[in-house]
Amino acid sequence: MRSVLTKPAVQQFSKFAVVGIISFAVDWALLVALTEFLHVDYLVSTSISFIVSVALNYALSMKYVFTHRDDMSRKREFTIFAILSAIGLGLTDVLMFVGVTVLNIAYQLTKVLATFCVTWYNFFTRKKFLSTTE
Template structure:
């Protein structure tokens, strides 16, 4: 039988997957509309589709997947989410660009079917790579991991005391960033 922490992680991964699938459908749909019908360059179209799906992903992830951390200001959550998305966009666009690398410069007009196929294959690869990147970064910096650490105390055979876990949490980069953000939140933003 899986312990409670592993079950919670699996449940969170599944929720992340559902949000990700919906965001991916939006991303692929918009990308293909722009490339197929508007004959737009795949990197430009991918940037637009990625940005629109990112907005949905942020709202859904913060509502259904990750719990707000009481030790982090909302503005810092948005900054971390945005920075991870910008890096994700760069990864995404690099993979999309490489998917049609070597094709004629006007391939999106002259070899349209091949261009669309290569773009979609690249998008599939990019979607998986960026999904892994996003989950790891968001799990580390945005999720309420303090509660998970404290639940270790309830596990049988635990070798950590509550004080040791609390000290470990307070030394963590995630907590220090969160506390810094609260201390530097302008009045009226809370």
């Protein structure tokens, strides 16, 4: 059984983390701007900011993190990415609802916790379904 923590996997996750930090900064800024300045409900703001950050994350991830699979068209690749991201959005929204509405935790802290959880889901599912094995 091959270890998941090989040097290439660690390097790939490091690139994924940098792309994630950039995407999170966009996600966070948009979430706070929509919620605080435009008074949009935190769940609606969460969804909008997540979708914008996913588009950025897709572009950066496919350019710098994951190797395109030759056996998959770009259309299919994006479709899989979109489906995986929609699941990630669902997980984020559930975690946000539970954290903010049920547990009464500030939406900003809940967003950080939700992002941490969903990041692991994103990395492993994208690696499995979108990247060639190296």
